[in-house]
Amino acid sequence: MKKxxxxxxxxxxxxxxxxxxxxxPNVIITCIALVVFMFGMVKLSAKIPPKDTEDEHKDI
Incomplete structure (x- = not known):
């Protein structure tokens, strides 16, 4: 799926x-292509875990 x-x-x-x-250049085609690219970036970056950990919050 990632590929x-x-x-x-x-x-x-x-x-x-x-x-x-x-x-x-057709602006609509360019905008649609950029929206598809951004949607793909959101889908791919959703798999990256957050940098925050619970251990950092316990120190405070």
């Missing part, structure tokens, strides 16, 4: 950059 999100994110960024290099 699928990664491939979709790469494709979305490629589409966004390609669209910006056209003579008349």
């Amino acid at each position: 699928i999100f990664f491939l979709i994110m790469i494709a979305a960024i490629f589409v966004a950059f390609y669209e910006q290099n056209t003579p008349k």
